[in-house]
Amino acid sequence: MAPAAERSAQGYDVIVIGSGAAGLTAACAAADGGARVLLLEGSDLIGGTTAVSGGMAWLPGAAEHGDDRAAASRYLDAAAPCPPSPARDAFLDHADVARRWLDARTSTKLAAVPSYPDYDPDLPGGTLRGRCFAALPFDGAELGAWFPRLRPPLPEFMLMGGMMVGRADLPHFQNVLRSPRSAARVASLVARYAFQRLRHRRGTTLFLGNALAGRLLKSALDLGVTIETGAIVSALLPGNGGVAGVEIAGGSAKTRTVAGKAVILASGGFSHDAELRRLHLPGAAQKVTANVASPGPTGARLAEPFGARIEAGHENRAFWVPGSTFSRADGTPGVFPHTVTDRGKPGLIAVDANGRRFVNEARSYHHFVMAMLEDAPTRTPAYLICDADFLWKYGLGRLRPFRLSTRSERRSGYLIQAGTIGELAQRLGLDIGALEATVADYNAGAEQGADPAFGRGGDAYQRHLGDGAHRPNPCIAPIRRAPFYAIAVQPADLGTAAGLRTDARGRVLDGPGTPVPGLYACGNDMNSVMAGFYPGPGITLGPALTFGYLAGRDAAAL
Incomplete structure (x- = not known):
């Protein structure tokens, strides 16, 4: 194999920027189409946010699981309403095609999660199963020398x-x-x-997003994709009326420019671009992100000189999750994403600065933060509150179940403990009477398994998040055994929903809507086909895999 600098001088057919699910899929599709492919990752690790995620992909249309395009389209019309778009139609047309291609041509094997409802399953076209897929477990040892370069999961999930x-x-x-x-x-x-x-x-038996990233990396290596880490792309090179390569600011190659017939942007969106966050995200959501993006300019920044812009029409321009922040033992900052491990379980409530509940805690993480942002001054932060039984059985945030000691989390201020609800209110700076009344009102219904205020446990998705062994309502239990606990959560983003406008083939469009020759986008660099809504599990990874496939295939044809 030629040295990296020499390979760079030779040029490539397709250059992919970013190594999450979208970038790795695009690289695989282009290589499978016969293209010489270079994948550039700005960090030292492969996998992006995909590698630390739950790894589920929303891929509608699988007939063998009872789904079809028409039902999925009805559901998106109801759960993620937006004007018709060629990109959304392309997703519905090709999601199952991309899944089958991955299974047939790569090491990326996906299986339907046996039971995982859409987030609004009672809407027209909603379903309880058959659209959510996850990668099969993967032995990271198959990656050989590349295994240490696969981004590990968050420490809190190992x-x-x-x-x-x-x-x-x-x-x-x-x-x-x-x-x-x-x-x-x-x-x-x-x-x-x-x-x-x-x-x-670390252990080599991989699950969730780490298994997906590992399988995609194995697939790319098997297909002959050249991968460089620590390679920050500082600019796209103009040529042939569009894009003709990249300029690299660093990395293993000494050559600063690499020629390419097509460039695919899959850098992970603008979660770490402070200026773009100020322009596109609410003020209350500026500080915390659960997205793991590469260093260097975002895809949107790189595409600006070619007339491309972020599509800013979404009401929600990010995919939200409540996040609790902390410092790890080594001093690194951490964000725990409260997706499915605690909020929907029986015996927890969320309150605002007035000590009042404001949301159905068992709805999706995106809906939870949307409720926070409706009244950000009083709901940022919000507080998750539970009792000793809940903490022991389910954990809370970064605290796992069955913890014998919570001293370190209490000492750091991450976890607040008190002997009574009134004392807990005092320690949180909340009105004592208000919080006591809130817990009393909640407990009155919880004794009967009911939630008159918010209807918690009212649909299949909420019950799925709960504890199936708890009766009569898997999402409801009283808060009654001291000590009582609380942690603060902030609005955080899992990734950005607003991105570069593309056509049905993943080609980036300029201001007037004309494709920029040789330039593609997928993943969070691409404007989301969900229009800022979050209708089901894996609605970032599903389109990432689909448009990675479409963009890579189209770019290879150049």
């Missing part, structure tokens, strides 16, 4: 310093002290992990 646990095995860890079968299963998993640690810095 056990024993580096062990991932699949969804199917979580109940065994929860029942390890009560079930001999679970104890045996956990012992087997821990033994496997210990063996893997003899050769690797």
Whole structure:
């Protein structure tokens, strides 16, 4: 294999910027189409936000799972209403095509999650299963020398310093002290992990987004994609009436420019661009992001000289999640995304600065933050409140279940503990009488498994988030056993929804709506086909895989 500098001088057919799901899929599709492909990643690690995510992809149209395009279209019309667009039509037309191509031509094997409802399943076209797909578990050891360069999951989602646990095995860890079968299963998993640690810095059995990123990386390597990390693209090169290559500010190659017939932008959106955040996101959501983006200019910045702009028509220009912030033991800042682990479980409420509930806590994380932003001065931060039983059984934020000590989190201020609800209100700076009345009102309904104020547990998605073993309502239980706990959550983004306008093939459009020759965008660099709505699990990764496939295939044809 030629040195990196020499390869750069040779030029490529397709250059991909970014190594999340969109970028890796685009690179695979272009290489599978016969193109010479260079993938440039600005950080030292491959995988982007995909690698630290839940890894689910919303891919409608799978007939073998009872879905079809017409039903998915009806659902999006109801749950994510926006004017008709060629890009949305292309997504509906090709989501299942892209999934089947990944299965047939790459190592990226996706399976339907047995039961995962759309976020508004009672709307027309909504479904309880069949649209949400996840990567099969993957052995990271198959990556060889590339495994240490795959971005690891968030530390808060691993056990024993580096062990991932699949969804199917979580109940065994929860029942390890009560079930001999679970104890045996956990012992087997821990033994496997210990063996893997003899050769690797973390466990090699990968799940969730780490499995998806690992499988896509393996696929790209198998297809002959050249990958460079630490390569920050500082500009796109003009030529042939459009884009003809990139300028690299750093990385392993000494050559500063690389020629290419097409460039695909998949840098992860503008979550880390302070100026673009000020222009496009609410003031209350400026400080916290759960997005892991590469350093260097965003795709939107790189495309500006060619007349492309961020499409700013969405009401919500990011995909929201409540996030709690903290510092890890090594001093690095952390953001815990409160997606599915705590808010919907029975025995937790969220209150505002007035000590009052303001939202159905079991709705999706995006809906939760939308409610925060409706009255940001009193709901930012908001406080998640629970009792000792809840904390032990379900955990809270970065605190896992069955924690014997919470001293470090209390000392850091991440977790607030009090002996009574009144004392908890005092420690949070809330009105004591208001919080006591809020908890009393909630408990009165919770004793009967009801939530008269917000209807929590009222649809299949909410019940899915709850505890299926808890009756009569899997999302409702009283808050009554001291001590009581609270953590603060802020509006955070998982990624940006506003992005570059593209056509049905992923080609970037300029101001008048003409494709810029040789320039494509996918992932969060592309304007979301969901128009700022969040109708189901994986509505960022589903379009990322689909338009990565479409853009890569089209670019290879050049």
